[in-house]
Amino acid sequence: MITDSVRLGFGWQEVHGPRPGYFPFYIGLIICIASLINIVRALRMAPDQNKTFVQVGQLKLVLTVLIPTAIYAALVTWIGIYVSSVLFIGFFMRWLGKYPWWKVAAVSIVTVVVFYVVFEIWFKVPLPKGPVESLLGLN
């Protein structure tokens, strides 16, 4: 179903003092109005035009990517970007791609080493590191 924009009208309206809040307030107002019109349009849409918003199978696929990605973002905080990237790429290849372990390991580790060379050595941009990197003495 295309019942949309309920999400958009998240009642975001507040005035932080008259001057700085002026702009956001009216923006909030316009969002609410536009969302209302969108909801009305969506509800009035003829049923035959009404496509399924997302099928269960598709949703499953999307979630199998989304959840690991969220976990990945969390892992970066704890163990640094390199180790979590290896795990992330490895997980994908093993679980979705069904590759043999040696291929999984090779691709994920080579990718991460390339990133390390490009970012840390070539462009001198420090990326988040964790305990494993300090063990290897890369900090």
Added chain:
Amino acid sequence: MDEIQSLMHGFGVALTLKNLALMFTGVILGVIIGVLPGLGGANGVAILLPLTFGMAQTPGGATSAIILLSCIYWGALFGGAITSILFNIPGEPWSVATTFDGYPMAQQGEAGKALTAAFTSSFIGAFVAVVVITFLSPVVASFALEFGPPEFFAVYLLTFCAFIGTSKEPPFKTIAAMMLGFALAAVGLDTVTGTLRLTFGSTHLLTGFDFLVAVIGLFGIGEILLTLEEGLAFKGAQAKINLRVVLDTWKELPRYWLTSIRSSAVGCFMGIVPGGATPASFMSYGVARRFSRDGDKFGSGKVEGVVAPETAAHAAGTSALLPMITLGVPGSPTAAVLLGGLMIWGLQPGPLLFVEQKDFVWGLIASMYLGNIAGLIVVLTCVPLFAAILRVPFSVIAPIIMVICAIGSFTVKNAIFDVWMMVVFGILGYLFKKLQYPLAPLVLAIVLGDNAESAFRQSMLMSQGEMGIFFSKKLVGFMTALALILLFWPLISWLIARLRRV
């Protein structure tokens, strides 16, 4: 001819060995970005932007940095055509129209011809647009030097209203997306009074949302999620380009000179007036079909049907940089990211750039000529290589793109919080795409929100709160009126259609 002289000076700036190397690097990276699902001009440039922070600080470095980034943009424009012709998957939204005739041609074994036609006409479109930029932008800039806050607000208003008036999506969806962008832009320190807004007590939000992170998430992660839904396999035609095919196609192309001119004109116009490359390519395809002698055969693999949208898309994508360097108002999401880059490097985009940073501006314009030539050479010679990238299984390429996106958003401010924001924006981008909300206005509003707001408030201070200031002078009044007409254009055209029917 001042412009010619300045341009020659610009060539002097751009034609160093280092800059030429950067050009080719940029174009190659750009084509790869354009070919890969989930990476496009806007977020590709956004990911690489942090890497140029260091480069831009050296003397003359800002020019090299913009050359690198703009060449990525050209490359991405070229790259979109490869996937749409060979795989029927538009790598970029503006190459959707190219699939209509390009893919049938590839199926009939004429992939090489279609690709050559696409690349050549892209080049012609871009070339026309660069000529337009060369001669028009100094005029616009000198004109814009006299602009005050009300005029600038009117220009912003015009930009945003043009989006509402010309977009394919229902206008209220465009408005909702745009306003959400403004809301996100308002988070953090208020630029005029210095008070905190909408941070809800979170220290992470003090500095506001970074539009680079938003772009990476919205376009990158969102796109990957969407691609996943459609299945994981790519099936495509083989591509072989050799000199014979290229020359044969070039012999045939002059026949379509009228289509080329028309499409270039459509493209330049749509690029300068912020409509963007995507509507330009559709429009030009439609126009070409109507005017062509065998318009009925469009869609079955006509060369003309490839020429028209590609010329227009490139002309629009290139000329979108004109308002960016002259007024500081980008005409497309990628131009918006480039604009953000200029600000980060410490250059104030807008008319003053032509006075204070002559080297930079003319170096950039000269690099547009050179970059597109470099692009043409690269794509004509390396198509099989780029097509091979798409044959890498998705379960390998997807996580690598995700990791690149994560690194890209981390390096913007060296904050892990931004990686989280990227995931959130990715989900948002996915939902937006599913619900057919346009993303471009959202991005533009995030980038321009603060500027538009402060222009508005400064004008209000000047006029003591009188809205009449936006109609007080001829120029500003004209722009405001035009903006309002565009804003209500969907309504007006609906009324006209109604009246005709009665």
